Amino acid sequence: MTTPDVGADDEAGVTIRCRDNASVGVTFCDRFSFDADSVHYAVELRAPGLTARVDEVVAWIWDSDLTTFLEELASDYRGWEGERSWQTDDQELTVSAVFRSGGHVGLTWALRPWPQAAGGWGASVTTWLEAGEQLTSLVADVRAFLAEEHR
Template identity: 85%
Template sequence: MTTPDAGMGDEAGVTIRCQGNASVGVTFCDRFSFDADSVHYAVELRAPGLTARVNEVVAWIWDSDLTAFLEELAADYQGWDGERSWQTNDRDLAVSAVFRSGGYVGLVWALRPWTQAAGRWGASVTTWLEAGEQMTSLAADVRAFLAEPTAYRWIFYREGVATWIRVLELRHGNDHDNKGTEIWSSQLGIDQVARAVIRCFDEVARTYGESGCRGKWGEHFPRTELEALRRLWHAHRRSDGTWPTEAGYSG
């Protein structure tokens, strides 16, 4: 059976317990998102003598969805032949399903961190649920857990040497701009915008390290693009006579 774990905001989670052995289970928890394209979450496996966890599993909006996979299993409550499987784009979470007589679905949940730093370990547990109602409940709970949170969209308009910036809050990341609520807007000089972007990415590199960016945001750190922007910003500041930099930031 599945249990939506109550919580505030993104602290909510979902726990799947094996019907035949409640000490065997899987928990989806610690969900967060940085953009409209993905949701990050952790998966924990538990069984007698086993506890395993992978942090920051990433669900991309363009990937084959775990929810859709579970909903297809629930819809086929009369059964199927062989094994069906699904995995994340990074292959750190994989799920396989078999149908057994008596109307039970066996789900094998396998974790295998993609990062070399994690030590290349793997672990799996099997949960058995009733076909139909319990599988439908599982699919609904996972869909609610992975539902895209509020998205924020930054819009830039170039106007001569100035840049207009608007920040919209949207209920869903794929909504049109006209469905968003403007929560901030300002006009900034190109120098200010470039400096803010460079400072932001420099701070990200210091805090998480370039190798940690993919695990946290699903993308490699844009070092080439950042250094190209830095060179252009320095050239711009020299040409307009504002070198050395303001506010003590040398970039």
């Protein structure tokens, strides 16, 4: 399930909660831009005993973006074999998707800031969504979040 969020400072965000366990989730927030070529945003992962955040994930306008990846998953709502994945240019955010019987998609959201640095860290959570309406709603919410004009 996805939820367009509005925080205390009225900045929009998107939260994805696992349908099987609502305490597991991912939040996109704190969006900003320096120029017309990129969008920067924070990604937070939550699960029992885990909180992880990367403050500056970068989406470049010329890349195949997260919205395109999610749209492709939503268009294959009847399922697929194996795992599909997407990542940012710098590999700080990776999303992997699997389809399971019953029409559900597992999205594993992995954060690995500074992937080339020694002593870096990584964290991931998996959210399960309905392949139809919930995944389609996620696409719309992420598209709106990434396209929003900087205030």
